[in-house]
Amino acid sequence: MIGTVSAGLAHSLLSFATSKGADKDALLAAADIAPALLLNPDNRVPLDSYRTLMRTAKHMCGDPALALEFGAAEPIERHSVVGLICHSAATMGEAFMQMSRYARLVIDVESGGGEARFNLAQLESGVWIEDNRPEPNEFPELSESTFARFVCDYRRHFGDAPFAQEIHVTHPRPDHAEAYDRIYRVPVHFGADRNAIRIDPTWLGVEIQPTNRYMFGVLSSMADALMKKLEGASSVRGRVENMLLPLLHTGEVSMDDIAAKLNMSRQTLYRKLRAEGISFEVLLDELRNTMALHYLDGEQVSVNETAYLVGFSEASSFSRAFKRWTGQNPTEHKARQKIA
Numbered sequence: 001m002i003g004t005v006s007a008g009l010a011h012s013l014l015s016f017a018t019s020k021g022a023d024k025d026a027l028l029a030a031a032d033i034a035p036a037l038l039l040n041p042d043n044r045v046p047l048d049s050y051r052t053l054m055r056t057a058k059h060m061c062g063d064p065a066l067a068l069e070f071g072a073a074e075p076i077e078r079h080s081v082v083g084l085i086c087h088s089a090a091t092m093g094e095a096f097m098q099m100s101r102y103a104r105l106v107i108d109v110e111s112g113g114g115e116a117r118f119n120l121a122q123l124e125s126g127v128w129i130e131d132n133r134p135e136p137n138e139f140p141e142l143s144e145s146t147f148a149r150f151v152c153d154y155r156r157h158f159g160d161a162p163f164a165q166e167i168h169v170t171h172p173r174p175d176h177a178e179a180y181d182r183i184y185r186v187p188v189h190f191g192a193d194r195n196a197i198r199i200d201p202t203w204l205g206v207e208i209q210p211t212n213r214y215m216f217g218v219l220s221s222m223a224d225a226l227m228k229k230l231e232g233a234s235s236v237r238g239r240v241e242n243m244l245l246p247l248l249h250t251g252e253v254s255m256d257d258i259a260a261k262l263n264m265s266r267q268t269l270y271r272k273l274r275a276e277g278i279s280f281e282v283l284l285d286e287l288r289n290t291m292a293l294h295y296l297d298g299e300q301v302s303v304n305e306t307a308y309l310v311g312f313s314e315a316s317s318f319s320r321a322f323k324r325w326t327g328q329n330p331t332e333h334k335a336r337q338k339i340a
Contacts, residue, residue, distance in 0.1 A: 003047035003109035006304075010045040010053060011038040016070050017057035030056040040302075047109065047139075054141050065179035067141035071148030072183050075156070082106055083153075085249055085309075092154075093204035096120065096129070101251065102308055107142070109133055120204075121196070126165070127204075131195040140171035143195050148183050150197060157208075162200035168192035236262075236272040240280070241287055248291060251311045255280040289325040292318070296334050303330045 010033065018024045028035055031053035037043050058066040076083035082102040089095035100118045109117065121128045129150070136143050147167055154163045166187045167180075173190035180188045243261050247253050258280070259269040273280055288310040295306040307318030307330075322330045 003107065004044035005047060005050045005107045006105060007038045007040060007043040007045055009106055010050055012074055013050070013053060013057065013070060014038065016074060017053075017061060017066070020057075020061040020063065020066070022057050022060035027053060027056055027060065044108070047107070051139050051141070054139075058141075064174065064176040065144075065183075067144040068148045068176075068179050068183050071145030072152040074149070075153050076106065076149060087208060088246075089208055091204065091208060092206040095208060096204070098250065101313070105304055105308060126198045127201045128196045128198050133195070136169075136195050137171045140169070140174075143169055143171065144180075147195075147197060151184055151186075154203075158206065161206065163203050165198045165200060167198075168194060168196045170195055235276060236269070237276050237278060237283060240269075240273070240283060244284065244287055245291070248288065248311045249309050251308075251313055253284065253311065285321075288321070292322060292325075292330070293333075296330060303334060306330065 014024060014027060017027060031049045033045060033049050033053065037045065054067055054070075058064055063069065076086070082099060082105055085102060086095040086099050089098055096118070100116050103117050107117075117132055119130050119132065121130050131143065131146060133142070147169075151164050154161075164184065164186045166189065167184055168189045170192055171190065177188070177190070239262065240258055243258055244253055255269060256266050259266045262269060264272075270280070273283065292306055292310050295301050295309060296303065301309065303318075304315045307315045310318070312318035312321070319329050319331075322328075322333070326333060328336075
């Protein structure tokens with residue numbers, strides 16, 4: 001099975017299983033995972049090893065529904081910055097878009113037809129969240145835990161507000177099907193042609209409160225101080241930087257959008273920035289450099305997470321940019337900061 005999962009997710013599963021009575025050392029040995037591998041959040045664990053970890057944990061705990069229980073109990077923000085990013089969105093629809101963009105940080109698998117792993121589909125039967133993971137029946141526990149996390153995380157924050165209406169899964173009905181009813185609380189159709197959740201369309205517009213557009217400021221005290229400094233800036237550059245900061249992680253920042261937010265034309269913004277001796281492209285590049293250094297020096301997020309937070313869709317692209325900025329790769333920089 002091709003793919004990897006974050007060390008954070010594997011460590012979270014390990015902790016959950018041991019809390020249920022499984023033997024930590026025996027689990028790691030069975031999955032062929034070196035304990036040191038889980039100490040660095042930048043590390044990746046082979047998906048095959050993660051599957052073995054899950055199935056060994058089920059056996060040790062005597063709980064065939066362990067994957068469902070794990071997904072229901074463990075919010076994504078406990079092991080990944082992806083959860084924090086989603087909770088910084090204005091609406092659930094926007095949160096879903098961010099979750100889909102960052103999904104590879106948690107579980108990196110190729111999706112069918114080159115599509116994103118998750119997508120929204122408008123069909124005659126309603127609006128669906130689809131999981132496009134290929135060959136899902138090789139690891140149905142991943143479908144169980146993923147959908148349980150979707151359903152239960154929303155329930156934690158919004159109670160019984162409408163969300164999931166029914167769930168389709170491609171794997172056959174398991175012996176522990178009663179756990180599906182207990183955790184999902186909606187009809188589940190086994191042996192379906194896809195893995196998907198039919199949702200209440202109003203879910204997309206549900207506002208997330210409190211909206212935290214400056215979520216990144218809490219990830220390190222230095223980044224927070226920088227944002228406060230930029231908020232008070234009176235130059236055009238400062239105003240542009242202030243508007244870019246909460247948008248960097250989306251990877252969708254354009255001069256046209258920022259000009260519109262400033263109630264000026266693109267050409268006017270171009271002239272004003274030029275008068276201050278800078279272009280929009282250079283400003284954006286320098287801001288990404290500054291924020292990357294703050295995140296890495298703050299030691300609260302990993303290199304891969306930092307890449308996405310400053311707007312790179314690929315960690316390799318971020319590494320090249322970081323080396324251009326600093327003369328070293330981000331992993332080397334982070335290691336030197338720990339030594340210092």
